[in-house]
Amino acid sequence: DTAVSQTPKYLVTQMGNDKSIKCEQNLGHDTMYWYKQDSKKFLKIMFSYNNKELIINETVPNRFSPKSPDKAHLNLHINSLELGDSAVYFCASSHGGTGATGELFFGEGSRLTVL
Amino acid sequence: AQTVTQSQPEMSVQEAETVTLSCTYDTSESNYYLFWYKQPPSRQMILVIRQEAYKQQNATENRFSVNFQKAAKSFSLKISDSQLGDTAMYFCAFMIDSGYALNFGKGTSLLVTP
Numbered sequence: 275d276t277a278v279s280q281t282p283k284y285l286v287t288q289m290g291n292d293k294s295i296k297c298e299q300n301l302g303h304d305t306m307y308w309y310k311q312d313s314k315k316f317l318k319i320m321f322s323y324n325n326k327e328l329i330i331n332e333t334v335p336n337r338f339s340p341k342s343p344d345k346a347h348l349n350l351h352i353n354s355l356e357l358g359d360s361a362v363y364f365c366a367s368s369h370g371g372t373g374a375t376g377e378l379f380f381g382e383g384s385r386l387t388v389l
Numbered sequence: 390a391q392t393v394t395q396s397q398p399e400m401s402v403q404e405a406e407t408v409t410l411s412c413t414y415d416t417s418e419s420n421y422y423l424f425w426y427k428q429p430p431s432r433q434m435i436l437v438i439r440q441e442a443y444k445q446q447n448a449t450e451n452r453f454s455v456n457f458q459k460a461a462k463s464f465s466l467k468i469s470d471s472q473l474g475d476t477a478m479y480f481c482a483f484m485i486d487s488g489y490a491l492n493f494g495k496g497t498s499l500l501v502t503p
Contacts, residue, residue: 330490
Protein backbone atom coordinates (compact mmCIF):
# COMPACT_ATOMS: atom_id res chain seq x y z
CA ASP A 275 0.00 0.00 0.00
CA THR A 276 1.32 3.42 -0.95
CA ALA A 277 1.59 5.59 2.18
CA VAL A 278 1.09 8.95 0.46
CA SER A 279 -0.45 8.80 -2.97
CA GLN A 280 -1.15 11.68 -5.30
CA THR A 281 -2.88 11.76 -8.65
CA PRO A 282 -2.27 12.45 -11.40
CA LYS A 283 1.48 11.94 -11.60
CA TYR A 284 1.72 13.87 -14.85
CA LEU A 285 -0.48 16.67 -16.06
CA VAL A 286 -0.12 18.67 -19.26
CA THR A 287 -2.56 21.50 -19.84
CA GLN A 288 -3.06 24.83 -21.55
CA MET A 289 -2.66 28.26 -19.97
CA GLY A 290 -5.88 29.50 -18.46
CA ASN A 291 -7.26 26.08 -17.61
CA ASP A 292 -8.24 24.89 -14.14
CA LYS A 293 -6.80 21.66 -12.75
CA SER A 294 -6.74 19.64 -9.54
CA ILE A 295 -4.25 17.33 -7.90
CA LYS A 296 -5.46 14.89 -5.28
CA CYS A 297 -3.56 13.53 -2.31
CA GLU A 298 -4.37 10.81 0.17
CA GLN A 299 -2.36 9.36 3.07
CA ASN A 300 -3.02 6.15 4.99
CA LEU A 301 -0.47 6.74 7.75
CA GLY A 302 -2.88 8.19 10.29
CA HIS A 303 -1.03 11.51 10.27
CA ASP A 304 -2.77 14.70 11.32
CA THR A 305 -0.80 17.12 9.18
CA MET A 306 -0.57 17.34 5.41
CA TYR A 307 1.39 19.60 3.11
CA TRP A 308 1.79 20.81 -0.42
CA TYR A 309 5.28 21.64 -1.63
CA LYS A 310 6.27 23.09 -4.98
CA GLN A 311 9.56 22.06 -6.59
CA ASP A 312 10.65 24.44 -9.33
CA SER A 313 12.91 23.79 -12.30
CA LYS A 314 15.98 24.44 -10.12
CA LYS A 315 14.81 21.72 -7.72
CA PHE A 316 14.07 24.19 -4.92
CA LEU A 317 11.38 22.83 -2.59
CA LYS A 318 9.10 25.44 -1.12
CA ILE A 319 6.22 24.96 1.29
CA MET A 320 2.91 26.14 -0.10
CA PHE A 321 0.34 24.97 2.44
CA SER A 322 0.18 23.04 5.66
CA TYR A 323 -3.01 21.62 7.16
CA ASN A 324 -3.41 20.17 10.63
CA ASN A 325 -6.62 18.29 11.41
CA LYS A 326 -8.23 19.85 8.33
CA GLU A 327 -7.34 23.37 9.43
CA LEU A 328 -5.08 25.61 7.39
CA ILE A 329 -1.91 26.31 9.37
CA ILE A 330 0.49 27.67 6.79
CA ASN A 331 -0.22 29.59 3.61
CA GLU A 332 3.08 30.78 2.21
CA THR A 333 2.45 33.74 -0.09
CA VAL A 334 0.79 31.56 -2.66
CA PRO A 335 -1.44 33.27 -5.27
CA ASN A 336 -5.12 32.85 -4.48
CA ARG A 337 -5.47 30.92 -7.75
CA PHE A 338 -4.25 28.01 -5.63
CA SER A 339 -6.90 26.67 -3.32
CA PRO A 340 -6.22 23.67 -1.09
CA LYS A 341 -9.08 21.66 0.32
CA SER A 342 -8.93 19.12 3.11
CA PRO A 343 -12.20 17.19 3.37
CA ASP A 344 -10.73 15.03 6.13
CA LYS A 345 -7.38 14.36 7.81
CA ALA A 346 -6.40 11.79 5.21
CA HIS A 347 -6.93 13.97 2.15
CA LEU A 348 -5.53 17.25 0.92
CA ASN A 349 -6.37 18.30 -2.61
CA LEU A 350 -4.94 21.21 -4.57
CA HIS A 351 -7.02 23.11 -7.08
CA ILE A 352 -5.39 25.62 -9.40
CA ASN A 353 -7.39 28.16 -11.37
CA SER A 354 -6.33 30.05 -14.48
CA LEU A 355 -3.06 28.20 -14.88
CA GLU A 356 0.00 30.23 -15.87
CA LEU A 357 3.29 29.20 -17.45
CA GLY A 358 5.06 29.81 -14.13
CA ASP A 359 2.91 27.19 -12.45
CA SER A 360 4.84 24.49 -14.28
CA ALA A 361 6.60 22.50 -11.56
CA VAL A 362 6.50 19.29 -9.60
CA TYR A 363 4.00 19.43 -6.74
CA PHE A 364 4.63 17.18 -3.78
CA CYS A 365 2.11 16.18 -1.19
CA ALA A 366 3.44 15.07 2.19
CA SER A 367 2.16 14.12 5.61
CA SER A 368 3.47 13.93 9.16
CA HIS A 369 2.56 14.20 12.79
CA GLY A 370 2.46 17.93 13.35
CA GLY A 371 2.52 20.32 16.26
CA THR A 372 2.99 18.80 19.69
CA GLY A 373 4.47 15.39 19.17
CA ALA A 374 5.94 16.35 15.84
CA THR A 375 9.11 14.56 14.94
CA GLY A 376 9.54 16.55 11.78
CA GLU A 377 9.76 13.59 9.46
CA LEU A 378 7.66 14.11 6.38
CA PHE A 379 6.46 11.28 4.20
CA PHE A 380 6.22 12.36 0.59
CA GLY A 381 4.13 11.30 -2.33
CA GLU A 382 5.77 10.65 -5.67
CA GLY A 383 5.07 14.13 -6.95
CA SER A 384 2.84 15.43 -9.72
CA ARG A 385 4.60 17.04 -12.65
CA LEU A 386 2.47 19.87 -14.00
CA THR A 387 3.34 21.31 -17.40
CA VAL A 388 1.49 24.41 -18.57
CA LEU A 389 1.74 25.14 -22.30
CA ALA B 390 12.51 32.90 10.06
CA GLN B 391 14.54 29.77 9.68
CA THR B 392 16.91 29.48 6.74
CA VAL B 393 18.89 26.53 5.48
CA THR B 394 21.96 26.98 3.30
CA GLN B 395 23.68 24.37 1.20
CA SER B 396 26.74 25.97 -0.34
CA GLN B 397 27.66 23.16 -2.74
CA PRO B 398 25.30 23.04 -5.73
CA GLU B 399 27.13 20.04 -7.25
CA MET B 400 29.58 17.45 -6.04
CA SER B 401 31.18 14.39 -7.50
CA VAL B 402 32.77 11.37 -5.83
CA GLN B 403 34.19 8.09 -7.02
CA GLU B 404 32.61 4.84 -6.06
CA ALA B 405 33.81 3.51 -2.67
CA GLU B 406 35.12 6.94 -1.63
CA THR B 407 33.79 9.18 1.11
CA VAL B 408 32.07 12.50 0.51
CA THR B 409 30.77 15.21 2.84
CA LEU B 410 27.89 17.50 2.01
CA SER B 411 27.65 20.78 3.89
CA CYS B 412 24.63 22.45 5.44
CA THR B 413 24.27 25.44 7.71
CA TYR B 414 21.12 26.86 9.17
CA ASP B 415 19.96 29.90 11.03
CA THR B 416 17.45 29.90 13.85
CA SER B 417 16.83 31.43 17.23
CA GLU B 418 15.01 28.32 18.42
CA SER B 419 16.66 25.90 20.81
CA ASN B 420 14.58 22.82 20.05
CA TYR B 421 14.40 21.63 16.48
CA TYR B 422 15.04 18.77 14.10
CA LEU B 423 17.42 18.47 11.19
CA PHE B 424 17.16 16.12 8.26
CA TRP B 425 18.83 14.99 5.11
CA TYR B 426 16.53 13.89 2.32
CA LYS B 427 17.62 12.22 -0.89
CA GLN B 428 15.88 12.68 -4.23
CA PRO B 429 17.10 10.25 -6.91
CA PRO B 430 16.16 10.70 -10.57
CA SER B 431 12.90 8.89 -9.83
CA ARG B 432 12.04 12.15 -7.92
CA GLN B 433 10.82 10.27 -4.83
CA MET B 434 11.85 12.09 -1.64
CA ILE B 435 13.55 9.66 0.73
CA LEU B 436 14.58 10.37 4.31
CA VAL B 437 18.27 9.59 4.78
CA ILE B 438 18.89 10.63 8.37
CA ARG B 439 17.49 12.82 11.13
CA GLN B 440 18.94 14.56 14.16
CA GLU B 441 17.24 16.02 17.20
CA ALA B 442 18.93 19.24 18.29
CA TYR B 443 18.82 18.26 21.96
CA LYS B 444 20.89 15.15 21.28
CA GLN B 445 24.62 15.69 21.33
CA GLN B 446 25.40 12.35 19.74
CA ASN B 447 25.66 12.47 15.97
CA ALA B 448 23.12 10.32 14.13
CA THR B 449 24.28 7.45 11.94
CA GLU B 450 22.42 5.21 9.50
CA ASN B 451 24.65 2.56 7.99
CA ARG B 452 26.96 4.39 5.54
CA PHE B 453 25.41 7.78 6.33
CA SER B 454 26.43 9.88 9.30
CA VAL B 455 26.16 13.50 10.29
CA ASN B 456 28.42 15.99 11.98
CA PHE B 457 26.09 18.18 14.01
CA GLN B 458 27.69 21.30 15.46
CA LYS B 459 24.90 23.12 17.28
CA ALA B 460 26.90 26.18 18.28
CA ALA B 461 28.11 26.64 14.72
CA LYS B 462 24.66 25.78 13.33
CA SER B 463 26.22 23.27 11.01
CA PHE B 464 24.83 19.89 9.94
CA SER B 465 26.97 18.08 7.40
CA LEU B 466 26.28 14.66 5.88
CA LYS B 467 29.04 12.13 5.36
CA ILE B 468 28.52 9.29 2.93
CA SER B 469 31.05 6.49 3.30
CA ASP B 470 31.78 3.82 0.70
CA SER B 471 29.80 5.74 -1.93
CA GLN B 472 27.71 3.64 -4.28
CA LEU B 473 26.35 4.39 -7.72
CA GLY B 474 22.86 4.34 -6.25
CA ASP B 475 23.78 7.30 -4.05
CA THR B 476 23.62 9.54 -7.10
CA ALA B 477 20.83 11.99 -6.28
CA MET B 478 19.93 15.46 -5.07
CA TYR B 479 20.46 15.79 -1.35
CA PHE B 480 18.42 18.27 0.62
CA CYS B 481 19.15 19.49 4.10
CA ALA B 482 16.00 20.41 6.01
CA PHE B 483 15.00 22.02 9.29
CA MET B 484 11.89 22.00 11.44
CA ILE B 485 11.28 23.63 14.79
CA ASP B 486 9.83 21.55 17.59
CA SER B 487 6.03 21.55 17.41
CA GLY B 488 6.34 23.10 13.98
CA TYR B 489 4.20 22.64 10.91
CA ALA B 490 6.63 22.96 8.06
CA LEU B 491 9.95 21.58 6.94
CA ASN B 492 12.27 24.23 5.46
CA PHE B 493 14.63 22.94 2.81
CA GLY B 494 17.98 24.08 1.52
CA LYS B 495 18.46 24.43 -2.23
CA GLY B 496 20.03 21.01 -2.52
CA THR B 497 23.34 19.49 -3.55
CA SER B 498 23.47 17.34 -6.66
CA LEU B 499 25.77 14.38 -5.96
CA LEU B 500 27.17 12.27 -8.77
CA VAL B 501 28.88 8.99 -7.93
CA THR B 502 31.17 7.85 -10.72
CA PRO B 503 32.57 4.36 -11.36
